[in-house]
Amino acid sequence: MVKRMVRGRKAMTTDQSRNYALDEAFELFCKVKEAEGKRKRTLLDYRKHWGYFRKWLDSYHPEITFIRQVTSTIAREYYLYMASDRSKYQGVSNRYLPGVKLAPATVAIRLRSFRAMFRFWTIEGVIKENPTLNIKPPKEDEEEIVVFSEEQLISMLSAANRKTFKGFRDWVLMTLLADTGLRISEAVSLTTELIDFSNNVIRLPASLNKNRKKRVVPFSSHVSANLHELIEENRLHFETDFVFVDVYGKQLTADAVRKIFRRYAEKAGLIGKVKFSPHVFRHFFCRQYLLNGGDIATLQAIVGHADITTTRKYLQVETTHIRSQHEKFSPINRLFD
Template sequence: MGRTFIAQRGQTKSTNDRQFRRDRQTPEVRYSIENAVEIFIHAKEAEGLRKSTIKGYHDTVRYFRDWLSHDIGYIDEITSTLIRNYINYLKNDRLPYQGDEQREKTKKGLSVFTINIRLRNLKAIFRFLVDEGIINKNPTGNIPLVKDDEHEEVQGLADAEIDMILGSYDDKQFAQWRDKTLVLLLLDTGLRINEAMSLTVDNVGFQQNTLIVPSEIAKNRKHREIPISREISKRLRQLVDETEQYFGEGSRIFMNAYGDDFTADAFRKRLNRLKKKLDIPKLHPHMLRHTFARNYILNGGDVFTLQKILDHADIQTTRKYIQMDSEHLRQQHNKFSPVRRLFNRKGKRL
């Protein structure tokens, strides 16, 4: 039996400290996986997390529960070994797009990026459950994120590819003219696709040539004002006039041909079809954001202003967006080479 340490006279006798801690950590009730997750979800909803974030937690648990043995029903039965086995399953056995015959691939294993999204969500859930006293031990506590070889960051589009894309649209067709306007807007502002799709007439300052991204649609929940070029402002005004003519006032700026909200997924699918038509290796909305970032710097913009426009909390994230291919590197080197300046000095011979 451990000895009791007395620091001050007059203390009442207490239970052995180690035994007290052990007793206090023992939950009185065992929670099912479903009940424990429900408590977590309710807490996050109370904190004001967005619906998309809540859905991400739901999806993560659903994927994990589908893999988990049905013999395991209580949250305290989930161990670190189970979590590691699940990670190995995601790395080696899980088929991407499983269940979708048109998209399912023969190669097994999800990307490290996708695995780490699920692992981060599981870590958040179990960390909360420990803090709330629902379980004693965090089974993900000693499990690091999955490491991977360094991959090339998302590249922007080459100038020739941009010309091909813009030249492919038929301005006589409403949907194609709208798509072209959206592409130009993303190339001019670097907006996230969901931010662009949520824009209304009230968010555009046509006289000031500015866009307002309200905090409720911004990823980082920060209200920001973005400058736009005069040409894009005029084009948006024309799109708004046509949209209101067809579908009435109060509509979003980007609508489909039936008067419904044009969605990010619908735009991605249209870009994917265009990619195949033009034989471009990759084409998705985020590439337009990266293209804006790269060209902004190449045209003389500074990285600190770019960080503000892109709504990045960390400037290191902004730096990752500035990916230049070999041709851009050659152009910049020719423009700023110190030795070339020496040769170009009047009367200077080396």
């Protein structure tokens, strides 16, 4: 029996009597998800997470070659391996950390992809029963978000040599991130047409936003002047609409920025003091926005959080701030001052 699959995409077919090979079933899943408009990053994550599962199967269950051979027992065994046995960066010689287990958040992300695949194959009749149905994601302890202090941010900014093109570009990028809370992927995708200098806002289209909704991101007059200067300098040397480019005029990638910023963090002596990535600039903006009196609903709109519970995490404040605020507003202090 052949079942037609028509869900707002080009019609495809699956033969329910056929036993798909593992990678054949996965390629079918990827083709459909690509047709449904899944982002390139999501599709790459699917391939990466499927690769982890296939390596595990080759090591522990080489006899499994067809998707229908993956039972609930096998699925549960793989989940327990991720949650209890696998070490961080296992298989990566220069980053392997023996004894350091995968974080619950990492396990949850991989499990989410794993379950999405088997849910798809069940719905489409590729398999008869979903072996991941009763596997629940691990519980995650809510961790306090650790961000730059203002002094640490200044140290990062000071590490960039603004007398060079690269140093000035990086300095502008860091100030933009700290001023707007943009994701690094959004910042490196900025083109001049997205920047409205008359209103000092960035108009991000839905295609660049993680939750697929367009949004308007304000920036300060100080950052406006920096952006103007960088764009004018780009025009002197390159023919490009991208704001952040390398010395050859090519668009900077998020991975390149991560490496560049890490070098600045090392130069500023921040490695080991802050869990460093470009995302800490976003954390800095969110925390400072709230501490300086901004409201949470506006912050959610600026940074593009789909769920306000994500934004609420930034209401956590450092112990020093709590102590200073208590000293300032203590009823006993006010009574006896």
